[in-house]
Amino acid sequence: MLELIMKILIYGTVVSGIWALTASGFSLIFGIARILNFAHGTFFVLSAYMSIVLIKNLGLNIFISYAIAVLFVGVLGVVVYKVMMSPIRHHEVMVIIVTLAFALLVEQVLLLLFGEHGRSVPSFVSGFTEIGGVLITYKRIVVFILAIAVIFLLEFFINRTRTGKMITAASQDIEAAMMVGMDVERLFVITMFVSAILAGFAGLLFAQVFAASPIFAVKSLIYAFAIVILGGLGSVRGSIIASFIVGYLITASITFLGARWAEFVMLVTIIGILVFRPTGLFGVEE
């Protein structure tokens, strides 16, 4: 039993780090632009598949491939924003529908190209160690460290850099931000770029630990929803903390109940939060 709990703690921590990246990106663009980006999960899967193609088909170095893949989804994020969100931003219903359609489109194309089975990625480190009686690969440890490093970078970006502060300001009051002369549209583009990069990076790490699979275009989105609702819509710090709660919850439910219960547990979590604390842990009442 103790071993089982250790396992949930350790594995859960790694997964949580990955979901923290995904959810904070989702939260970031919602916070500033009030856009629900249902295409967020596509960045997650596309970077993973992109890296697979670059490594396996073009024979590129793994780290160069990762850099290209992340940059690619970052640019894609900006394109998605410019083409699918910005022109119809005031048609909130349409933004949701169009981005969801895009996510499903990408999922279908990936299914047709790569098949429904998960694709593994060459791992960047091998070997394993033992923590508290639980075997854990170095890969997972590195993934966790990288995830945490990126989260700290994000915190630094938002709280310490000028652009990050502008993003925070615009998130708090967009009209006031415009009035003091901020180029809000530019901020949206930057945020979208950062948001896509975070999801892309999460996708790469996820593919390292597990495997890349087209269904994560939608599944990763569902996890992001649960986390963001728990953390409070629009709060990046809330999302990061909520990721750990959700990460442990998922790992525990998969360990005790089986993988097919994960979505069900997510839904119950979301409903539970909405019943008892609708604004989430750190949500701001509007």
Added chain:
Amino acid sequence: MTMKLRDKRVVAVVFLLIISILAPLFLPDAFVYLLGMAYLFVIMVVSWDIIVGYTGQVNLGHTVFVGIGAYTTALLQVPSRFEGTFLHLLSTIPQPPIYISILFGGVAAAFVGFVIGIITLRLKGYYFALVTAVLPLVFIQFLYVWSDIFGGEEGFSVGLERAIAPGSVGKYYIALFLMVISVFIMYVIVRSSVGYKFRAIRDDEILAESVGIDTVKFKVLSFVTSSFFAGIAGAAIVHYRITVGPTLFDIPLMLMIILSGVIGGLGTLFGPVFGGFVIYLLKNWWLKGLMGISEVLPVNDEVILYIILIVLGLTAPQGIWRYASNYMKKYFEKES
């Protein structure tokens, strides 16, 4: 002498009705069958329009309510599915007549809609969209987890003797009847004072609240109505096709409903009727002929539908129907 636009509409509806009543006399059996399915699909699209187009709440899990209606009637008709499971007591329930059990399908969907609505619709903003987006995945998982009862991926058959009618033509007329009745009831609702309240909430929720509309109550009412008809459509389809299975209520169907609504124009009721009809036939008849290209490009019928949806959403977010009807209005005004 020129007719008023309203009269012309009535004439058009009557004319279309006469055509649809006569259609089976001239069309091949297989196509009659397909048209009947299209009518049931239209109910799903129009009921989706009630909550999304008229009330402005983005429901991405409409197919779940279709599915709840479907499995409710299927299990009521085949209670032996419960034998040997933890719910074996339910297997002793006597089977109701088919029409009653279809009605139960609608009621069950409406009930689930009520529970989810009460929780999510009291909050403003995006919670409803997020929760309903999760529902389809959970629903499908549910069917897999208890595959003893729900038949898992395969689903199960309700048996030929529980078909809605023995032949395609009989099924066609029942589907037509169900569609006309459902659309008529929904038309009456959106034209009533309740419908105006729905639209007030859609246009400005805070304003609606401040003029004394109980927004939560009417949002939930709208959602329950929408779910009820989705359930009816799902239940009717089970007795139309004699089988029930998760592929009928999957995410692709959701996207087809959305696409039909968007093409028809959200919040126009008759637009979605036309959109649902066209999209259903497009997907199940015309696109099948196109499938040769999937050998060359990573494209299938779903990919094409998604692309159409994205392009339409970007270029005509108001829907084609609205463009057409604006055009018609101008045309008639000039004439008179």
